[in-house]
Amino acid sequence: MFYAAILNFMDLMRFYQDEEKRTEHINPLILQSEHFIKLLNSHHNCGKIGIRWISLGIKDGSIRPEVQPDISFYVIWSMLVGFDKLTGPVSYEGKGIKLHIDNWRPGFIRLVQDMLKGTLQSRKVQVVQGTLF
Template sequence: MGVYERQQREKKILEAAIQLFGEKGLHVSTMADVARKTRISKGLIYFYYKSKEDLYLALTKKGMDELKELFNKSFGKPKEKTGLEIMTTLVEGYLSFAREKAVFHDALLDFLSVLDSYQVQREKVSPLILESPYFTKLLQSHHDLAKLGIKAISMGIQDGSIRPDLHAESAFYTLWSMMIGYTKVTGSVSLEPGDIKINAESWKNGFLKLFFEILKGSNTPFKSQPVQGKLF
């Protein structure tokens, strides 16, 4: 089998997995489902991906690569944007990515949970995960996102668009945790009881206000858009 043919078959399997995991979730989906969807035998599926975990980590790596590309594009041309403008583009892009490519975003958050176990209680991590070559690749590349965010904040501190008293690394990881938390809680906002006066739009404006006040300081207020619609 030629290299091109193998690559095309791997791509076909991965595309089917992305759709299945997105529709049914990791735990419900099976390799037999992938085989039926691709019309490739289950045995041959295992030739390309050694386990469902291996396939899911391949999906995770693809999501990581796409998010890294989005972060890189946030910088634009050299010296075209200030650090604050880069961070504005970056956070808007991330929130869109989380909403529009939920299967990738969920996989990335699952990987972060695995990393916690890997650091603290490695024996609790499934051997099927540890044996995957994609797990090794993710270990080597997951910090690339943080490096890009730290670079943007450092640029902003240097060009004066971001407050000078910030520690770039600490600031990015604080904001990164805010971004992840925002995406995880967004869906529950509309289910809050009537005495909690918030809806998705007003909360997004409040989130962005706090986000950019951390970067700029409270002396330069963030201007939110007028909130319309019923408060839940």
């Protein structure tokens, strides 16, 4: 439930920031909910923590120094949300796509690590799918 609430909350935030859209697209009961208010007050915590982790990685040398922590965090966050939202459709797809979640997940993790370390271009790409169509 928490996971679904977070994803739905992100969708709601698109409307929440515009008062006209807020009243048109968001149920007033949601706006009055103590849980919505708690999410509203704490939704920046993930960003703050992620940006701090990336900053620490830059400081300890595990992440390349030219990485911008705030931009990098939100790029990775959006990739994670996209990865999660596509997991169901990709797992269901059976028409010539040879990508399986057991191959996709480690490839995804490796790509993010390589982006942060700066090793993306120095590594030969390993094929994880046979055909696309």
